[in-house]
Amino acid sequence: MSLEQTKAEGSASILFVTLGCAKNEVDTDRMRSLLLRAGYEEASEAEEADAVIVNTCSFLASATSESIERTLELAEANTEGVRNRPIVMCGCVPSRYGDDLPAELPEVAAFVRADAEDGIVSVMDGVLGRESAVPAAVGSSAGPLAEPLRTVEGASAYVKISDGCDRFCSFCAIPYIRGRYASRPYAEIEPEVLALAKSGVREFVLIGQDTGIWGRDLGEGDTLASLLTRLAKVVRPFGAWLRVLYLQPEGMTDELVAAIRDTPEVLPYIDIPIQHCNARVLKSMNRSGSAEEFSELFARLRSEIPGMVLRTTGLVGFPGETEEEYEELLDFIQKEEFDYTSVFSYSREEGTRGAEMDGQIDEDVKLERAQGLIDIAEELGFSATAKHVGEVVDVIIDGIDTDGETPELIGHTWFQAPDCDGAVHIPEGEACVGDVVRVRLTESFCYELEGEIVTDEEA
Ligand code: SF4
Structure with a gap:
């Protein structure tokens, strides 16, 4: 069966819910890539999804509880809603508690350990009753994707x-x-x-x-x-x-x-x-x-x-x-x-x-x-x-906040790890996400900095 034939069957759409750290974001990206390559689509909200993948965290007991609660919330929406979307739990919780989970969480259609996530296409095909266009990879040795697809937002x-x-x-x-x-x-x-x-x-x-x-x-x-x-x-x-x-x-x-x-x-x-x-x-x-x-x-x-x-x-x-x-x-x-x-x-x-x-x-x-x-x-x-106030630095634009009266550019510079440290806020100026702009840092508040875009001559 060809990929085109599978797509012609009608695409199933999947909602991805990722909990935990950046490493889980990367794992979700990889599963998403494998599924998109196999003809699946990504749903942006639960209402339009045919199935849900919850990529869980179990680093701490509190993270395990949060992962299970989120899964149960999605299951509850299933029973309240008109559609029955299978829920597939992936990542650290199945890796840590694998054998106990099917009995504890009957609401979940399948459990996928972190080291078996490259087999996600066959798992989803199975729970949705579809035929696969792409042979399922086994374990964690699927190797590089032919075209590494990543759904990175921002730069x-x-x-x-x-x-x-x-x-x-x-x-x-x-x-x-x-x-x-x-x-x-x-x-x-x-x-x-x-x-x-x-x-x-x-x-x-x-x-x-x-x-x-x-x-x-x-x-x-x-x-x-x-x-x-x-x-x-x-x-x-x-x-x-x-x-x-x-x-x-x-x-x-x-x-x-x-x-x-x-x-x-x-x-x-x-x-x-x-x-x-x-x-x-x-x-x-x-x-x-x-x-x-x-x-x-x-x-x-x-x-x-x-x-x-x-x-x-x-x-x-x-x-x-x-x-x-x-x-x-x-x-x-x-x-x-x-x-x-x-x-x-x-x-x-x-x-x-x-x-x-x-x-x-x-x-x-x-x-x-x-x-x-x-x-x-x-x-x-x-x-x-x-101490960085007064410096002129390169800032990568990560997003544009349009909530205020005028749009504010938000980015980060070399001494700010994205999602970890503070950000640079630029109240005035035009740029797109992914642009790198020269910014004079003018003020700080807690871990955040404010700045203005400068030209090379002004810098
Ligand atoms: S055992 Fe845990 S805390 Fe220690 S180095 Fe490994 S991941 Fe880090």
């Missing part, structure tokens, strides 16, 4: 360079959900980046659970540094940027630091989630390092990459964390003057070693500690943002 695209994690931090369920670390080969990443650059993407955000060790499971010479230098050549003709998120401290090799310093396309934006700085707490988390080692690392980075922006993550309330150890983390974050700090309060995740540990901390203490760290993170972050 930034996440590119997943690896999946899974080998570190087994004792608070984290990811290795049990996503499996062992697996790098995506360069031969798969490069055509995706090239196709996206040709379609207008101006910033590539490279993501994975542990980006710094990319390539370790591939051939000799495959390192994140080599990936960055090769991708820089691909994006150079398009004037696009490369940004890397989720570097673990151990991944910051001299080769990588040099690649970031010497490759103009790679933004000097370093995201290293330390989680804590106290050596005992880190060991209990099954992580390595200490305040001294981290200080040394950040000093080396600051001297090698002057003017870089530093982002981290702090986790408070881990079992056994004393008040003194918590205070040590506060002092460390303050002393290192991180530009951005994400704060998590420890969540007792089923199946992890941390969940079995003695010394679990009361919820109200954890929340209090998290708020203490948020206060410091905001003080540092707002002040770091304000």
Whole structure:
């Protein structure tokens, strides 16, 4: 049967609902691409959909609950509405709780684990009773799509360079959900980046659970540094940027630091989630390092990459964390003057070693500690943002807000990771989404900046 014949049967339309992190957005993009290639259409709202795919998150117990609640809401709309749309649950919740789910959630037509999402076409064909035009791929080895289709809105695209994690931090369920670390080969990443650059993407955000060790499971010479230098050549003709998120401290090799310093396309934006700085707490988390080692690392980075922006993550309330150890983390974050700090309060995740540990901390203490760290993170972050006022920077336009009296351009610059940090607001000026404009930053408020477009002469 040909693709044309399948389309002639009448296209079925699918609503995609994505929960969780950027990695899930990328996975949804890939499923969407496979389904569109097989003749399906995308529905923009539930009312017009023939089926719904919910790509779920299970990083934390709260994310699992949200994923299940959202699925049940959609199922409820099914029973209230006139149409019966099958609901397919994908991603982290089926990966984590696979065997228990069919009995627990009879409302769901099919469950697809994260490592089986490349078989989504045959799953949807099955639940909708259609014949497939495209042979179903098996497992996660479907390889690059002939034409990598991505439905990126705006001018930034996440590119997943690896999946899974080998570190087994004792608070984290990811290795049990996503499996062992697996790098995506360069031969798969490069055509995706090239196709996206040709379609207008101006910033590539490279993501994975542990980006710094990319390539370790591939051939000799495959390192994140080599990936960055090769991708820089691909994006150079398009004037696009490369940004890397989720570097673990151990991944910051001299080769990588040099690649970031010497490759103009790679933004000097370093995201290293330390989680804590106290050596005992880190060991209990099954992580390595200490305040001294981290200080040394950040000093080396600051001297090698002057003017870089530093982002981290702090986790408070881990079992056994004393008040003194918590205070040590506060002092460390303050002393290192991180530009951005994400704060998590420890969540007792089923199946992890941390969940079995003695010394679990009361919820109200954890929340209090998290708020203490948020206060410091905001003080540092707002002040770091304000320091950029007066600079003239390139801004990628991400969207246009038409709610006010006059349209406002909204974009971000090199020191703002999209969806993570603040944005640049330009109340006056004309540009399209995807344009890169020169902007003088005139004011700051919290993590946000305001600016005006300038010409090259004015800059
Ligand atoms: S490095 Fe640790 S926290 Fe990050 S995904 Fe791996 S196990 Fe989880």
